[in-house]
Amino acid sequence: MAIHVQPASIENLRELAIQCAREAGKLSLLRMSQPYTVEYKTSASDLVTAVDKEVEKRVIEMILAKYPEHGVLGEESTFQGDPHQFETLWIIDPIDGTTNFVHQQINFSVSIAVYQKGQGVIGVVYDPSRDELFYAVKGEGAYLNGRKLKLDRQVKLEEALLCTSVFWNKRAEQIGIDRIVKQLAGKVRGMRLLGSAALELSYVAAGRLDGYVSMSLNAWDFAAGRLIVEEAGGIVTKINGQPLPYDEKSSIMACNQAFYEELKHYLRKSEGLNFN
Structure with a gap:
């Protein structure tokens, strides 16, 4: 059976990226209150948890369910395939700040970006501990919880x-x-x-x-x-x-x-x- 591919409009990409970020944040907060394993990557200061891997897997499932023709570059390398072979590439970090997640339970975030032919078109960063959603669309500005961000302060x-x-x-x-x-x-x-x-x-x-x-x-x-x-x-x-x-x-x-x-x-x- 042929796979029906939905057109990847910027609006659809933005909405999915935001949905993925919120779902990832919700899952990370849920797992934070439960026992989970912590492992070292390269050193005792370079941590990865079972939560990182589970969250990334969930985000990838959500992306490929809607856009099976897209590629994913993720920190935990749970995507099967060469990310650079895809015209549309999602670049994700399920928990950016894993050490903070483990020790402080604040100051960590979900990072999701969409790049097309090497150009960034969507960027979403979600802080689940504070429920703050930062996002941007190429050419349309940046926002925090719907409020437009503008760096116009003159600072030395x-x-x-x-x-x-x-x-x-x-x-x-x-x-x-x-x-x-x-x-x-x-x-x-x-x-x-x-x-x-x-x-x-x-x-x-x-x-x-x-x-x-x-x-x-x-x-x-x-x-x-x-x-x-x-x-x-x-x-x-x-x-x-x-x-x-x-x-x-x-x-x-x-x-x-x-x-x-x-x-x-x-x-x-x-x-x-x-x-x-």
Whole structure:
């Protein structure tokens, strides 16, 4: 029997992405109150739980039930097939901030993005612990629970509240960017670390943070948040200012465009080094 393929309109994609994010958040909160297993990936600080895998599997089922011709790139690699063979690619992180999920039970999020031919068209980040839904549609703006987000505040670098994870990144230590960011911390208004890249990017879009700098993020960490920041009027690139890839590991710098050039210039103290 032939499979009936529904047209993937932007509106349909947005509604499904939001539905998947809310379902994933609901499931993660439910499982949080029940016993679950915690495993190490690469180290004691790199965790994965049975909940991560279950949530990702549920989201993939929801996507393929409606769009069997789409591909999925997910953190837990539960999708069967080569994601890069698909014109429409969903990039998902079922629980971004697993360590927070395990220890704090706040500051974690669901990240779901839709890319078509390498271009981001939908980005959704859902914080189930606070019931906050950030989303963006390419060319249509970014929103938080239906309220449009717009980064129009004129802020100087010394007035900025930044967020970074480079102090805990071995690659950052190897190339010396951690020392530069430490100096930067003394120049700006303050530094924060939430432990969920998707949430931190969403906070930049909402103006709760003015900028975010990180090393070695995977595509599922930034795919949705990137579009949300851009649609809110911010700028997102690699730390050295080069374009951000959509499907591979990269450094990232996202901020209010009012001080983007100033921040990039400051970080160029380590120009010539590989920021991937």
